[in-house]
Amino acid sequence: MRLTSHKALRRGRDPRSDKPVFRQIADHLREAIQNGTLAPGDKLPSEAEFVAHYEVARMTVRSALQQLQTEGLVLSEHGRGVFVRPRPQIRRLASDRFARRHRQEGKAAFLAESASAGAEPTVDLIHVREEVADADIARRLGLATGEPVLVRSRRYALNGSPVETATSYIPARIARGTRISEDNPGPGGVYARLEDLGHVLGHFEEEVTARMPAPDEIEILQLRTGIPVFCLIRTAFDVTGNPVEVCDTILSSDVYVLTYDLPAR
Amino acid sequence: MRLTSHKALRRGRDPRSDKPVFRQIADHLREAIQNGTLAPGDKLPSEAEFVAHYEVARMTVRSALQQLQTEGLVLSEHGRGVFVRPRPQIRRLASDRFARRHRQEGKAAFLAESASAGAEPTVDLIHVREEVADADIARRLGLATGEPVLVRSRRYALNGSPVETATSYIPARIARGTRISEDNPGPGGVYARLEDLGHVLGHFEEEVTARMPAPDEIEILQLRTGIPVFCLIRTAFDVTGNPVEVCDTILSSDVYVLTYDLPAR
DNA sequence: TAGTGGTCTAGACCACGAC
DNA sequence: TCGTGGTCTAGACCACTAG
Numbered sequence: 001m002r003l004t005s006h007k008a009l010r011r012g013r014d015p016r017s018d019k020p021v022f023r024q025i026a027d028h029l030r031e032a033i034q035n036g037t038l039a040p041g042d043k044l045p046s047e048a049e050f051v052a053h054y055e056v057a058r059m060t061v062r063s064a065l066q067q068l069q070t071e072g073l074v075l076s077e078h079g080r081g082v083f084v085r086p087r088p089q090i091r092r093l094a095s096d097r098f099a100r101r102h103r104q105e106g107k108a109a110f111l112a113e114s115a116s117a118g119a120e121p122t123v124d125l126i127h128v129r130e131e132v133a134d135a136d137i138a139r140r141l142g143l144a145t146g147e148p149v150l151v152r153s154r155r156y157a158l159n160g161s162p163v164e165t166a167t168s169y170i171p172a173r174i175a176r177g178t179r180i181s182e183d184n185p186g187p188g189g190v191y192a193r194l195e196d197l198g199h200v201l202g203h204f205e206e207e208v209t210a211r212m213p214a215p216d217e218i219e220i221l222q223l224r225t226g227i228p229v230f231c232l233i234r235t236a237f238d239v240t241g242n243p244v245e246v247c248d249t250i251l252s253s254d255v256y257v258l259t260y261d262l263p264a265r
Numbered sequence: 266m267r268l269t270s271h272k273a274l275r276r277g278r279d280p281r282s283d284k285p286v287f288r289q290i291a292d293h294l295r296e297a298i299q300n301g302t303l304a305p306g307d308k309l310p311s312e313a314e315f316v317a318h319y320e321v322a323r324m325t326v327r328s329a330l331q332q333l334q335t336e337g338l339v340l341s342e343h344g345r346g347v348f349v350r351p352r353p354q355i356r357r358l359a360s361d362r363f364a365r366r367h368r369q370e371g372k373a374a375f376l377a378e379s380a381s382a383g384a385e386p387t388v389d390l391i392h393v394r395e396e397v398a399d400a401d402i403a404r405r406l407g408l409a410t411g412e413p414v415l416v417r418s419r420r421y422a423l424n425g426s427p428v429e430t431a432t433s434y435i436p437a438r439i440a441r442g443t444r445i446s447e448d449n450p451g452p453g454g455v456y457a458r459l460e461d462l463g464h465v466l467g468h469f470e471e472e473v474t475a476r477m478p479a480p481d482e483i484e485i486l487q488l489r490t491g492i493p494v495f496c497l498i499r500t501a502f503d504v505t506g507n508p509v510e511v512c513d514t515i516l517s518s519d520v521y522v523l524t525y526d527l528p529a530r
Numbered sequence: 531t532a533g534t535g536g537t538c539t540a541g542a543c544c545a546c547g548a549c
Numbered sequence: 550t551c552g553t554g555g556t557c558t559a560g561a562c563c564a565c566t567a568g
Contacts (some may be wrong), residue, residue, distance in 0.1 A: 020556060027480075046298045046534060057558045059324075062535090070490070072477045078511045079534050079565030201529035208523040210475035210493045212337045215295075225335070228475045228493035228518070234527075253493070258473040260525045262499075264466035265365045285537060311553065322539045327554085344546035344553050536564075543557075 021056055029064065033073050033084055040086040047082075051163065056125055072254070074225030079201050085224070091117065091163065095260040098204055098236075103188040103195075109163070110156050125155040125165075126183055127221075130172055137169045140246045144218035148172040150181055152190065155220060162221045163255045169246045174199065181243050191236065194244055202239040210253060221252050228253045286321055287328035294329065298338050298349055305351040312347075332491065337491030337519070347403045350489070353520050356382065357427065360525040363469055363501075368453040368460075375421050375429070390420040390430075390485075391448050395437055402434045407502050415440035417455065422484060427486045428520045434511045439464065456501065459509055467504040471497055475518060486517050493518045 019027075032038045045053070050061040065082055068074045076082045096102075097113065114121035132147040133141065141149065152168040168190060168228050170180060180193050195201060209231045213223050221229070230251040235243050284292075297303045311319070315326040330347055332341045341347045361367075362377050362378065379386035398406065398414040406414065417433040433455060435445060444450050445458050456466060478486070478494045486494070495516040 019285035022556075030480075048534080057560090059559090060557060063556080065535095066331075070477065070557080071479070076535065077566085078536065081534065081566095095527050098527055098529060199291045203529050204527035206527055208473060208495075208525070209521075210495055210518040212335065212493065214336070214489055215292075226477055228477065230473075230475055236529075253475040255306060256474075260360060260471045260473070260527075262360050262363055262471055262525075264363060264468050264501075287537075322541090324540090325538060328537080330554095341554065342547085343555065344548080346553065347559080531568085532566100533568105534564100534566075537562085539561075540559100542556100542558075545554090547551100547553075549550085549552105 003123075020055070022060050022067065025050070025054060025056075025061065025064035026067040029068055030071070030073060033068075035186070038084050040084050042084045052245065064157070070226050072224075075224050075226075085133045085226075088161075088198055089117075089119070089158075090257055091158075091255055092259055098191065098201075100195075100201070103192050114158060119158040119159075122157045122160070123154050125153065126128040126149070127153040128181060128183060130176075133153060133169060135247055140233075141169065141243050150175040152180075158255075162252075164249060164251050165217075165220060166247055166249045169248075170194075170244065174244060194236070199238045199244045201244075202237050202241065204234050204236050206234040208232055208258065213250075216249055219249065223252055230256060230258070232258075286319070286389075287325050287332065290315070290321075290326065291332040294333055295336070295338060298333075303349045305349050307349045309347040309349070313417060334490045339488075340489050340491075351492075354382075354384070354423075356423075356520055357522045363456065363466075365460075365466070368457050379423060383492055384423040385425075387422045387425070388419050389422070390418065392416070392418040393446060393448060396443075398434060402511055405498075406434065406436055406508050408436060413437040415446055416431055416443075423520075427517075429514060429516050430482075430485060431512055431514045434513075435459075435509065439509060447478075452518050455510065459501070464503045464509045466509075467502050467506065468500050471499040473497055473523065475479035478515075482515055486515065488517055495521060495523070497523075 029038070029044070038044065044065075047058055047061050047065070050056075050064075051058050054061070054217070065074065065076065069076065072083060074082050075085050085225075110123070111121050129151055130148050131151050132146055133143050135145075137143075137149065138145060138147065143149070149169045150172050152170070154166055155162055156164040156166070170190070174194070174197065175181050178193060178197060180190055185193050191201060208219075210228050211231065213221070213227075213229045217223065217229060223229070230253050232247075232251065233250040234247045234249070236245040236247070238244050268406050294303070294309070303309065309330075310515050312323055312326050312330070313327075315321075316323050319326070330339065330341065334341065338348050340350050347351065356378070358378075368480060375388070376386050394416055395413050397411055398408050402408075402414065403410060403412065408414070411477045414434045415437050417435070419431055420427055421429040421431070435455070439459070439462065440446050441464060443458060445455055450458050460466060475493050476496065478488055478492075482488065482494060488494070495514075497512075497514040497516065499512045501510040501512070503509050
């Protein structure tokens with residue numbers, strides 16, 4: 001980026017504006033990013049260059065850059081510089097992604113979709129254990145208080161970048177002693193095993209919320225500042241209407257577009 | 266909140282931690298908020314009190330508070346103090362919210378849901394005009410380039426607080442000269458009028474993304490720092506599979522839970 | 531080693547809110 | 550008026566990256 005002259009900004013506030021100086025600088029840069037003057041991946045001028053150009057203190061420049069960072073427009077790399085955030089490859093999650101026809105191809109949902117998108121999927125951080133369900137999970141699964149559930153946690157990555165964590169809860173009375181309790185539940189995943197066991201799936205209910213990530217989520221998903229997460233809580237019901245599984249998923253929101261089909265009647 | 270003594274934090278960094286001081290302060294406060302020591306609505310100690318307690322510069326305290334603000338945990342009010350963010354009343358959007366049986370009650374979706382939730386709904390900022398569709402809208406509506414669309418913009422509020430903006434795009438060849446072009450489209454809303462005109466609705470496709478809001482969105486939805494927005498782009502199809510409307514909706518994510526029903530087959 | 535961003539200090543003046 | 554947070558300055562030292 002070439003710094004053009006903005007005399008009005010020098011020596012304190014622009015008299016034509018009551019906006020704080022750091023906001024005016026942030027607005028300049030935001031506009032440059034949105035109109036393409038600064039393209040994704042481009043390096044911004046250094047803080048020192050901004051200080052010289054605008055004739056302000058370094059903290060004022062940093063406030064402007066911080067503002068853009070919390071908007072998710074730029075990212076800073078210690079020792080390298082500040083860059084316009086590149087747009088990651090987008091993953092679309094379709095509402096039919098748990099349809100039986102997909103399970104019958106023998107692949108779990110994540111692996112099947114990734115393969116078709118041409119990215120290299122990996123799964124790690126698998127923990128499988130039994131616990132007493134917390135109040136919310138127990139309510140969703142219709143469990144008695146104190147009833148045990150099987151908890152399956154895993155993290156999914158594409159081309160080495162984490163994109164999603166998921167934690168499944170299955171009543172222990174269903175899962176105990178079956179392949180669902182093993183690290184690898186086999187072809188088609190947990191849902192295929194549930195159907196093998198006679199719990200034919202009828203439908204799913206999915207709740208979607210969004211919020212800023214907690215520090216532990218930033219770490220596990222390697223998130224950048226300014227990127228919210230989607231929280232999905234999905235309940236699987238069998239054909240008789242009984243809940244058989246709850247899955248709590250955290251998605252990095254810059255990677256995902258969720259698509260749903262809604263009925264008109 | 267009563268400030269307990271944290272000698273380890275005084276006089277610079279805790280030698281047992283390589284975390285920056287402002288992060289340690291933020292972590293303390295985050296924990297107090299999450300374990301309930303600081304309840305929603307509570308006032309935090311003033312910056313001056315933190316400065317005296319931790320024996321750090323004011324900017325260090327402000328960095329910690331800024332951190333919590335971008336996480337959406339606290340909000341600051343100029344001249345009053347910093348407060349633990351109160352949780353607003355939640356609205357659930359169900360996937361059957363555009364079902365015909367709801368339209369037939371004669372109410373548009375937003376008003377019908379709000380009434381049942383006991384909140385006072387208002388709609389303002391209505392603009393109705395004809396424009397040339399941009400590339401994305403034209404693609405979704407299957408329009409020729411340059412073909413005009415009717416654009417309907419409005420903002421919805423509950424009990425005086427804005428919660429949602431929506432912009433509808435309807436091909437002008439369908440809407441022109443009908444009640445759809447008027448400010449008040451009549452009972453049941455635009456969808457009811459489309460069906461009156463013979464465009465019987467078949468289904469909707471909804472795309473959900475989340476991101477940090479742009480400054481104009483912060484203003485129009487009166488958002489606080491640290492709250493992402495949902496972006497919904499919904500396309501309405503008639504029973505013959507032709508798109509008849511696209512609706513672009515921005516939701517404040519701390520007010521909404523989206524719920525969807527997914528098929529298992 | 532030079533340049534970058536990350537943290538921190540110790541002040542200053544201002545704008546807003548409550549009393 | 551006084552206490553609050555908002556902005557800004559002019560430095561300092563540190564940690565990371567690159568050549």
